[in-house]
Amino acid sequence: MNTPDTSNANHVRIVEVGPRDGLQNEKTIIPAATKIALIDRLSACGFPVVEATSFVSPKWVPQLADADDVLPAIARKDGMLYPVLVPNEKGLDRALAAGVREIAVFTAASDAFNQRNINCDIAESLRRIAPVIERAKADGLWVRGYVSTVLGCPYQGEVPLSDVTRVTRELYALGCDEISLGDTIGVGTPRKARAMLEACADDVPMAKLAVHFHDTYGQALANIAACLDAGVRIVDSAVGGLGGCPYAQGASGNVASEDLVYMLHGLGMQTGVDLDAVCDTARWINGELRRAPVSRLAQIPNERRFPKTSAA
Amino acid sequence: MNTPDTSNANHVRIVEVGPRDGLQNEKTIIPAATKIALIDRLSACGFPVVEATSFVSPKWVPQLADADDVLPAIARKDGMLYPVLVPNEKGLDRALAAGVREIAVFTAASDAFNQRNINCDIAESLRRIAPVIERAKADGLWVRGYVSTVLGCPYQGEVPLSDVTRVTRELYALGCDEISLGDTIGVGTPRKARAMLEACADDVPMAKLAVHFHDTYGQALANIAACLDAGVRIVDSAVGGLGGCPYAQGASGNVASEDLVYMLHGLGMQTGVDLDAVCDTARWINGELRRAPVSRLAQIPNERRFPKTSAA
DSSP states (O other), X not given: OOOOOTXXXXXXXXXXXXXXXXXXXXXXXXXXXXXXXXXXXXXXXXXSEEOOEEOSOTTTOGGGTTHHHHHXXXXXXXXXXXXXXXXXXXXXXXXXXXXXXXXXXXXXXXXXXXXXXXXXXXXXXXXXXXXXXXXXXXXXXXXXXXXXXXXXXTTTBSOOHHHHHHHHHHHHHHTOSEEEEXXXXXXXXXXXXXXXXXXXXXXXXXXXXXXEEBOTTSOHHHHHHHHHHTTOOEEEEBGGGOOOOTTSTTOOOBOBHHHHHHXXXXXXXXXXXXXXXXXXXXXXXXXXXXXXXXXXXXXXXXXXXXXXXXXX | OOOOOTTOTTBOEEEXXXXXXXXXXXXXXXXXXXXXXXXXXXXXXXXXXXXXXXXXXXXXXXXXXXXXXXXXXXXXXXXXXXXXXXXXXXXXXXXXXXXXXXXXXXXXXXXXXXXHHHSSOHHHHHHHHHHHHHHHHHTTOEEEEEEEOTTXXXXXXXXXXXXXXXXXXXXXXXXXXXXXXXXXXXXXXXXXXXXXHHHHTTTSOGGGEEEEEBOTTSOHHHHHHHHHHTTOOEEEEBGGXXXXXXXXXXXXXXXXXXXXXXXXXXXXXXXXXXXXXXXXXHHHHHHHTXXXXXXXXXXXXXXXXXXXXXXX
């Protein structure tokens, strides 16, 4: 399956989560056609993975109630993954009916967060996830696992590292192909982020771990750079810095894909992503949402981006 | 003099440049009383160095034409430094008349940038700076040197590392007590930033070097983290992310002091700075300028900042 090219230490696989994590929190319902266009534009940008939508109950995430319409309508590109969020077996049934090939399951490293987000504790969430993964694997699906609140929880505060590593280990044991470690409220700083990643990599191969940062405290890129130093090669981001967490107070958007791509290319990393196209997509989707882009790169016209700039 | 506490590898000296680099570009003239209040508030925050104003010709920087009124009026705190920008001997005369004790001289690693900024090439700029430093040192002043465009120039594009190290070395040889390496247009990424710093540290002691990042491309904190790894312990920033460079297209504000302080404290570094007070000051000065804060931390109410947050 599509896993990072571990033969090339300079290759980073970006998981573009804008259509799901980026949009789920929007209050005004976005037309399905816009979501489909966004996903297709992101495919064209060269992202190897685009998280397409969520089969969480429309009662909880009304913005993505059209998942059954969106998923079958996207233009799938060969070799690309389009995971969708699946909370339970009922969600899996819906996703399978819509032709899903990749899913993402989710829990948190904090009982308090899970109680408010999915109304059960960590142990119960893993009991619910287990049969979802089992059925998905039996059907040949690729499965991503999310662990939220890995560097702090808006309800319980500090999250013990041992809880993060335990949940990560258990999701891996249940059969996840890859596990994304999420700083849901964006409070982490580079040293803690790296230590958290390295602790998880004691139990799960680094090549199976992703990092997922929100930029609430402005630390996302610094944290990613530190985690790259520690060896991670899968990084989540959202075009235009879209997003936030509906159940976490103060959680602003995901790290912006275009700012991430600029950093990675500056670090000599390969991503396969066309930065001009990402910036264009960021400006386009922000226009659809009637707001200014929050990312830095989207505010710079492509033709004026360094080092293209010549004497004025 | 006030130099970094090199006996404590965990101490970072933040040079708050908001009142000068942050305000110089503002079009609406700010009252001197507001500038004085800003400097005094920043002193109270615990910043060890506050760059107060500029004695560049009012023709070039009209916003800081009141330097002669501002500098004598600030409430100096013992042990603190309040450098002011001085372009030439005439500026030094003005600064001395206003009771200056610390100055900052400046040039760039790019001839093209200097030509547009100060109307001469690097060599000529150093010839102009030499007598300023000489007189300043004879008068017992502390002298900071700035090197702009260390990671790219808006006019010539790439800046050879050898030009950066040469200018840095020459400023040090001329007698600067400390040299700040400025990514004026914010285009650097962590690996290049670190390599640039390390190359400069081959010639000048690391304890005498500062890094100065603008956040135009969102890379500032990631670059600072990489430079901290390389050993730098003096970092420039501006409250509220104020600022920009009047002669550099696309140059947005300085890295925000409050976002920097959050990162440094998260890294286990000591700064002596009160984060609550910096956030309050950022919100206050942004209110005076009638705009929303651009920093992340200033957008989070102090009492809701992690990890103070308790169950809602």
